[in-house]
Amino acid sequence: MKTAHNPGYFISFEGIDGAGKSTHIDAFCQLMRQKYPAREVVMTREPGGTALGEQLRSLLLEGPMHLEAEALLMFAARREHLAQVIEPALEAGKIVISDRFTDASFAYQGGGRGLDIAKLNILERWVQGCDDGTLLQPNLTILFDLPGSVAQARRSKVREPDKFEKMDLDFFERVRQEYLRRAQLDPQRFHLVDATQTPERIWLELQSFPIPIK
Numbered sequence: 001m002k003t004a005h006n007p008g009y010f011i012s013f014e015g016i017d018g019a020g021k022s023t024h025i026d027a028f029c030q031l032m033r034q035k036y037p038a039r040e041v042v043m044t045r046e047p048g049g050t051a052l053g054e055q056l057r058s059l060l061l062e063g064p065m066h067l068e069a070e071a072l073l074m075f076a077a078r079r080e081h082l083a084q085v086i087e088p089a090l091e092a093g094k095i096v097i098s099d100r101f102t103d104a105s106f107a108y109q110g111g112g113r114g115l116d117i118a119k120l121n122i123l124e125r126w127v128q129g130c131d132d133g134t135l136l137q138p139n140l141t142i143l144f145d146l147p148g149s150v151a152q153a154r155r156s157k158v159r160e161p162d163k164f165e166k167m168d169l170d171f172f173e174r175v176r177q178e179y180l181r182r183a184q185l186d187p188q189r190f191h192l193v194d195a196t197q198t199p200e201r202i203w204l205e206l207q208s209f210p211i212p213i214k
């Protein structure tokens with residue numbers, strides 16, 4: 001990509017597993033379609049969003065692997081996702097809404113599993129760096145924040161855990177803290193949602209906070 005300055009608008013949803021992203025993301029996409037009828041809305045996810053990305057997702061969410069292999073595969077899936085889906089959509093002026101993006105790598109591989117943040121910074125620059133030196137990032141990241149114990153209780157009611165969801169509470173607390181650290185570093189980009197609220201309250205909040213899309 002030549003530059004991160006494009007006519008599109010890029011939104012990511014983030015949070016620990018069970019924080020409630022999936023509960024709201026479809027309705028949020030519909031809301032964006034209603035609010036901005038002139039814009040096409042593309043909903044996607046990570047890891048995934050392309051044929052290769054979905055194959056990598058299966059590998060990543062199933063078997064154990066070396067931490068650096070895991071990080072590299074997350075960013076390989078992301079590179080393909082950017083090239084095939086995200087960059088063309090943004091260049092065409094579309095609204096892209098992704099269920100997770102690079103903050104998840106910092107939170108899970110960095111905070112949760114302990115990969116050196118400097119290595120993640122290098123991968124981020126490699127994969128999201130543009131020709132003019134800018135870094136392609138979401139314009140807005142909606143972070144669903146809640147304690148690991150609450151998320152674990154919610155998850156256990158509804159599904160069989162995947163590889164990450166089997167991790168212990170300490171892991172999810174570290175993931176949460178890394179998300180919060182990144183939100184503090186970039187308060188302009190992050191909108192923090194208190195995900196301990198009822199789904200109804202959260203939905204009201206998602207409908208009402210201002211998003212600078214023309």
Ligand SMILES: Nc1ncnc2c1ncn2[C@@H]1O[C@H](COP(=O)(O)OP(=O)(O)OP(=O)(O)O)[C@@H](O)[C@H]1O
Nearest residue numbers: 017018019020021022023154155158195197198199
């Ligand atoms: N605000 C809420 N209060 C109580 N329960 C909730 C709330 N939001 C979602 N849930 C319930 O918690 C469970 C997990 O929610 P959801 O699947 O949306 O989480 P998620 O963040 O998308 O997780 P993952 O990233 O692992 O897919 C679901 O059973 C959902 O109904």
Ligand SMILES: Cc1cn([C@H]2C[C@H](O)[C@@H](COP(=O)(O)O)O2)c(=O)[nH]c1=O
Nearest residue numbers: 017046047074100101104105108109164
């Ligand atoms: C992008 C990304 C994701 N993960 C982890 C986070 C979740 O446990 C899964 C994805 O599952 P979801 O329920 O669909 O959100 O993958 C990660 O560890 N690193 C990443 O970069």
